[in-house]
Amino acid sequence: MAQQEWLYGLHAMQAVLENEPERVLEVMVLKGRNDDRLVNVVNQARKNGISVQFCARKTLDDKVNGEQHQGVVARAKPARALTENDLDRILENTNQPLLLVLDGVTDPHNLGACLRNADGAGVDAVIVPKDKSAGLTATARKVACGAAEVVPLIQVTNLARTLKELQNQGVWIIGTAGETDKTLYDVSLTGPIALVMGAEGKGMRRLTKETCDELVKLPMAGSVTSLNVSVATGICLYEIVRQRLG
Numbered sequence: 606m607a608q609q610e611w612l613y614g615l616h617a618m619q620a621v622l623e624n625e626p627e628r629v630l631e632v633m634v635l636k637g638r639n640d641d642r643l644v645n646v647v648n649q650a651r652k653n654g655i656s657v658q659f660c661a662r663k664t665l666d667d668k669v670n671g672e673q674h675q676g677v678v679a680r681a682k683p684a685r686a687l688t689e690n691d692l693d694r695i696l697e698n699t700n701q702p703l704l705l706v707l708d709g710v711t712d713p714h715n716l717g718a719c720l721r722n723a724d725g726a727g728v729d730a731v732i733v734p735k736d737k738s739a740g741l742t743a744t745a746r747k748v749a750c751g752a753a754e755v756v757p758l759i760q761v762t763n764l765a766r767t768l769k770e771l772q773n774q775g776v777w778i779i780g781t782a783g784e785t786d787k788t789l790y791d792v793s794l795t796g797p798i799a800l801v802m803g804a805e806g807k808g809m810r811r812l813t814k815e816t817c818d819e820l821v822k823l824p825m826a827g828s829v830t831s832l833n834v835s836v837a838t839g840i841c842l843y844e845i846v847r848q849r850l851g
């Protein structure tokens with residue numbers, strides 16, 4: 606595992622300073638910029654005894670390979686990877702779990718957007734396979750706008766086995782697949798649920814699909830046959846929220 610990583614983006618920096626300040630080793634801020642949000646990051650860092658350097662834009666650009674850093678970059682210790690044991694602990698403390706499962710989502714932008722959706726919808730944990738899946742890169746964290754620091758991302762060795770264990774604990778596994786006749790709006794989504802979203806373009810893997818209790822799809826009225834996975838995830842999660850509130 607890498608001994609350090611680079612974080613960037615105002616939301617991501619504020620979230621890590623609020624939730625895991627012990628990870629941050631050094632903060633680098635764009636010289637000459639003093640808007641309120643950036644000042645808040647500097648103050649939070651100093652409050653936690655973290656060194657703050659003011660740097661030229663090129664220095665920040667070079668640290669993040671030209672990504673949009675919004676004037677702040679930090680050198681940090683890697684976050685601890687969460688595993689099946691952490692998922693068990695979360696389930697023990699949750700009466701009616703709502704879980705999001707991403708089967709092979711490899712684009713960090715999509716992972717970040719899904720985490721942001723998950724945070725907004727009150728998801729208890731996001732589950733991904735360890736292999737062939739995007740991890741919590743700096744890009745994913747920035748796109749997540751702080752959600753990566755508060756929504757547990759659980760990496761599991763065998764996704765199908767994890768889904769079966771969830772079923773044994775009374776969690777209903779709802780998978781999304783274009784070939785089913787049943788739409789998202791045809792099913793009850795009020796109990797303990799794990800929503801499974803497939804990879805970009807390929808959908809769920811065969812074994813994952815076979816493990817699901819029910820398959821649903823989004824109704825598509827136009828010529829486009831599918832939506833971006835993060836957009837579809839947001840729609841599905843908020844239908845679950847709507848039904849639970851109703």
